[in-house]
Amino acid sequence: MGTSVLIVDDHAGFRASARRMLEAGGFDVVAEAADCAGGLDAAGALHPDVVLLDVQLPDGDGRELASRIDGPTRVVLTSSRSRAELGEDPEELGACGFVPKDELSAASIRELTR
Amino acid sequence: VSPANKSLRRALVAIGIAGFISSVVSGIIIFSSDLADDPAVMGVLTLIVSWSFLATGLYTWDRRPDNLIGPLMVAGSFAWSLAGLGASDSSWPFAVGMTFNSVPFAFVIHMIVVFPSGKVKSGYERFMVSYAYAAGCVVAAFPTVFLDTLHAPKDECTGCPANPLLITSNEGLANAIFFALSLVSVFVLAHLTVHMVRRARSASAEERRRNAPVWWAGAATLFLLGASLFTNLTPEDGSYDDGLYYVAMLAIASVPYAFWAGLVRSRLGEAAEVEAENVRLDAELQARLDELRESRARIVEAGYTARRQLERDLHDGAQQRLVALALDLRLARSRLPDRPEEAAQLLEVLSEDLARATEELRTLARGIHPAVLSDRGLSQALDALASRAPLPVAIESDLSGRLPERVEAAAYFVVSEALTNVSRHAAADRADVGVHRDNGSLVVEVRDNGRGGADPQGSGLRGLADRVAALDGRFEVRSAPGGTTIRATLPVRAASR
Numbered sequence: 036m037g038t039s040v041l042i043v044d045d046h047a048g049f050r051a052s053a054r055r056m057l058e059a060g061g062f063d064v065v066a067e068a069a070d071c072a073g074g075l076d077a078a079g080a081l082h083p084d085v086v087l088l089d090v091q092l093p094d095g096d097g098r099e100l101a102s103r104i105d106g107p108t109r110v111v112l113t114s115s116r117s118r119a120e121l122g123e124d125p126e127e128l129g130a131c132g133f134v135p136k137d138e139l140s141a142a143s144i145r146e147l148t149r
Numbered sequence: 150v151s152p153a154n155k156s157l158r159r160a161l162v163a164i165g166i167a168g169f170i171s172s173v174v175s176g177i178i179i180f181s182s183d184l185a186d187d188p189a190v191m192g193v194l195t196l197i198v199s200w201s202f203l204a205t206g207l208y209t210w211d212r213r214p215d216n217l218i219g220p221l222m223v224a225g226s227f228a229w230s231l232a233g234l235g236a237s238d239s240s241w242p243f244a245v246g247m248t249f250n251s252v253p254f255a256f257v258i259h260m261i262v263v264f265p266s267g268k269v270k271s272g273y274e275r276f277m278v279s280y281a282y283a284a285g286c287v288v289a290a291f292p293t294v295f296l297d298t299l300h301a302p303k304d305e306c307t308g309c310p311a312n313p314l315l316i317t318s319n320e321g322l323a324n325a326i327f328f329a330l331s332l333v334s335v336f337v338l339a340h341l342t343v344h345m346v347r348r349a350r351s352a353s354a355e356e357r358r359r360n361a362p363v364w365w366a367g368a369a370t371l372f373l374l375g376a377s378l379f380t381n382l383t384p385e386d387g388s389y390d391d392g393l394y395y396v397a398m399l400a401i402a403s404v405p406y407a408f409w410a411g412l413v414r415s416r417l418g419e420a421a422e423v424e425a426e427n428v429r430l431d432a433e434l435q436a437r438l439d440e441l442r443e444s445r446a447r448i449v450e451a452g453y454t455a456r457r458q459l460e461r462d463l464h465d466g467a468q469q470r471l472v473a474l475a476l477d478l479r480l481a482r483s484r485l486p487d488r489p490e491e492a493a494q495l496l497e498v499l500s501e502d503l504a505r506a507t508e509e510l511r512t513l514a515r516g517i518h519p520a521v522l523s524d525r526g527l528s529q530a531l532d533a534l535a536s537r538a539p540l541p542v543a544i545e546s547d548l549s550g551r552l553p554e555r556v557e558a559a560a561y562f563v564v565s566e567a568l569t570n571v572s573r574h575a576a577a578d579r580a581d582v583g584v585h586r587d588n589g590s591l592v593v594e595v596r597d598n599g600r601g602g603a604d605p606q607g608s609g610l611r612g613l614a615d616r617v618a619a620l621d622g623r624f625e626v627r628s629a630p631g632g633t634t635i636r637a638t639l640p641v642r643a644a645s646r
Contacts, residue, residue: 046469048469048470048502049469049472051473052472052476052477052480053476055476055477055480055495056476056477056479056480115464115472136476137475139476140476140479
């Protein structure tokens with residue numbers, strides 16, 4: 036049983052690619068959500084090991100959602116924007132790190148959640 | 150002050166001095182007369198009247214050299230002085246005074262009739278002026294040659310000097326002429342009085358404000374003159390009643406002051422009008438400035454909005470696709486050594502995604518500025534627009550050749566935005582686009598057969614209106630059940646400057 040992952044992103048194309056990428060790298064993608072509300076529900080219900088969380092969501096800010104996901108779940112923020120555009124430090128937001136979308140890989144997630 | 154004005158001024162000063170001296174001489178003769186019934190009253194009246202006419206006449210002549218009323222007033226002043234000589238105890242001044250006795254009235258009537266233009270404007274006015282001169286200068290002067298003043302009946306000319314103009318003594322003829330003249334003049338003056346009152350009452354408010362004082366003083370003068378003549382048609386015991394004549398003189402003296410009052414009122418009126426006009430223009434200008442300021446702010450805001458929208462479109466569209474492509478590409482590469490078939494499958498999907506991303510970018514770029522518009526011109530760009538529209542669009546255009554870029558771009562976006570609105574909101578099943586040149590402008594019209602209800606204050610149409618207004622064009626929206634018509638009129642020449 037690999038590390039369980041929840042992907043929260045409003046772009047279906049990205050979710051599909053990310054799922055393929057992470058599953059190919061040995062992760063177990065247990066759920067996908069398209070917005071904050073769905074993400075919070077899925078995180079509460081499934082308690083995944085990792086949440087890959089888009090910063091910009093249609094119904095709110097992923098940074099704010101990161102601080103509301105507690106327990107042992109580790110949150111990795113992601114965005115198609117650069118790290119510089121994120122503003123705050125991911126650690127201060129209750130996340131363990133940030134990965135730009137185009138640099139996403141099983142290795143980078145593993146590195147950030149170690 | 151121009152040379153012409155200078156010489157006029159000099160002439161007016163000379164005339165003024167001459168007029169003043171004449172009236173003073175006349176006044177002295179009347180005051181010292183044994184002949185006049187009330188030398189003091191007559192003297193004062195004569196001075197008041199002739200000075201009033203002189204001063205007002207000179208002022209008017211100076212201000213309005215082209216208007217005959219100034220010279221007429223000055224002439225009237227001289228005539229008063231000459232008529233005053235009738236009170237002289239010496240023969241020749243006495244004869245001159247008798248001859249000029251009615252001349253001042255001719256000038257006064259002329260002046261009243263032609264006020265304010267100074268010009269005779271109808272046959273009626275011409276008749277009245279001619280009658281005044283004929284009666285006052287000729288007919289009234291004529292009997293002088295029949296009056297033997299030394300042998301007149303008792304009370305009629307006590308103490309009169311000899312009449313040097315006497316040809317043959319015929320008191321009866323002289324009296325008959327006076328009687329006939331007075332009788333006819335009573336009717337003429339009555340008619341003219343009524344005419345003046347009618348004219349004053351039918352005048353516009355503006356004319357009334359300017360002319361009323363003169364018209365009313367004129368009408369009063371004419372009436373009192375006629376009344377004075379009427380009461381003296383049958384002198385009781387051969388003595389004339391001077392009371393009404395004095396009142397008539399006062400009325401005549403009021404004419405110049407009425408003229409001044411009219412001038413002052415018209416100047417005040419003009420000042421008030423200019424003031425009101427200025428206030429109105431200021432308000433209009435302010436409204437226009439406010440509108441400009443607002444539309445400028447809206448155009449800037451629309452620019453920001455468009456850029457935000459563009460950023461979001463790029464971010465949500467092409468960027469997401471490319472990010473996904475990058476991930477999949479890396480995945481495919483990692484699969485290549487172990488599972489080449491899976492990698493090939495992935496690459497297949499990838500190239501489809503890439504084609505979609507390219508198409509999205511193309512659409513986005515076209516929205517920023519359609520290349521076909523700058524390359525091929527408005528007609529072709531509109532054809533392309535129509536072919537992409539989700540409903541049938543018929544284009545009717547009489548364009549040939551290119552127009553200034555700003556005009557083409559504005560016209561294009563009017564049609565583009567209008568067609569977008571039609572397909573989104575109008576529930577129409579067709580749209581017609583008309584483009585034609587009209588008198589230096591390009592007129593663009595988009596009609597649909599939908600349900601109407603377009604809101605000209607909505608951000609889309611407002612933005613178009615601002616775009617059109619920025620080119621000094623006109624933008625109209627008519628929307629009702631049955632269809633919406635949007636029409637933009639864009640000046641072409643102004644834009645090419």
